[in-house]
Amino acid sequence: MNTKTRTLLAFLATSAFYLQSAAASVLPFSSVEEPLADQRYRFIDRFAADEQNQVSRQDFLSAWQQRFDALASFADGKISEEVFVAFEMTELEQQLLNAREAHIRQTLNRFNALDRDKDGTISWEEYQASGQRIFNRFDTMEAGVVSVGDPEPAPRQRASNNNQTDTERRRVRSLLAMPTTHNNQGFLTMFAGNEQQQVTLAQFEQQRRSIFDRTDVNGDGLVSRGEYLDEFMARVGQREQDVRQAHRQLAQQVFRQMDKEQRGWLSKKDFVAYGLAVFQLWDTTNEQQISEAQPLPEQEPQLQLVAHQR
Incomplete structure (x- = not known):
């Protein structure tokens, strides 16, 4: 592991605020298996501005470029696979910590209900x-x-706020x-x-x-x-290990898809081109925005991108 990667890991490990910022995750996909509708909702949730229920091309591009800038600041503008994967795995650990804490609360609530x-x-x-x-x-x-x-x-029957729409009541599925x-x-x-x-x-x-x-x-x-x-x-812990393995593999796969020329590093051009390709596959009506009102793509965008590059 080189000095840049060690610096990145040290910074991320001590910066909870940074991990919660718009520049946190750089993967446009999730490593968990989800129906297409949930995958799209997760995409909108991650990239929409100001808690909107849709994401415009401009909002997406702005957030996507912030992710590149965050990574590039540790890699002299040339992001290696090692840095890319390390960034993702460190951010994943914060998400897993939050998910574990939620599971503990829910498990104790279930115990109290059974007792x-x-x-x-x-x-x-x-x-x-x-x-x-x-x-x-x-x-x-x-x-x-x-x-x-x-x-x-x-x-x-669950208590709900009648002022909320069905979309507003949805939540991103836990990893x-x-x-x-x-x-x-x-x-x-x-x-x-x-x-x-x-x-x-x-x-x-x-x-x-x-x-x-x-x-x-x-x-x-x-x-x-x-x-x-x-x-x-203990069962949650086994699930964690499965998620870590899948997330690392996904990060490696996405990096290699971005690095079309197989140089071993990403330029901003590589990064932006890949992000826009993902956006276009979700934007099934070519409206320059992604919303839950649009038809779903016939196939997962991640799989479509892999097929196009073969």
Whole structure:
């Protein structure tokens, strides 16, 4: 690792404010797998000016050039792959830290909800009762089995601000998003596996019992707050490792796509040309702006760019 890269890492590691600035991330894509609509929303969220729900070509270009300038200040105007990847991975760590903190808060909230008698532990009876409520919600056919193609359960009622639009209520998906039972497919993925088309109540309860016993580390028949948190955060930790690997690979891939002439460094021309190519692929109506009202591209822009360069 050369002096420029060490300087970059040292600066980023001690500058939380810098990581939160407009010049933070330089990747136009996310390393997490998301539907196209969510990918576009993340793009708009990152590059739109003044909390707008759309991003103009001018706003994007301004933000994109700021990212180049931030990187170039550490690389004499010639950004190497090492600097590019180091910049991205350091910024990723701040995002992962924020996501971990959110998971801890949410996990403790779930523990408190499961601990119905408020004795500071979760008994099997409390855990089983919660599982039965979950299964009943997804067993919309009341057949004792949840299958692919079953009607989705009614959405949970949540408090909302009536003055907000649907777009304003959306949030960017966490990089550490874990499998959830938000819909039928999520339920089956969690409790039946990717290859199975259904799960019975008996199979579901067997899975829940296995999770409970694994979480009850000291084997006293009760899950403490610490045991509950440790079990979930161990799974989050594995997710972190997967995200780090995918993010590093994506950063390397994007750098090599920008460096068309394979010089080993990026000029501002390389950087801007790539950014505008990404913008144009999202701008499916050629309106010089990207909004959620536009049709989605037929294929992920990242994949289209790879195909065009072959």
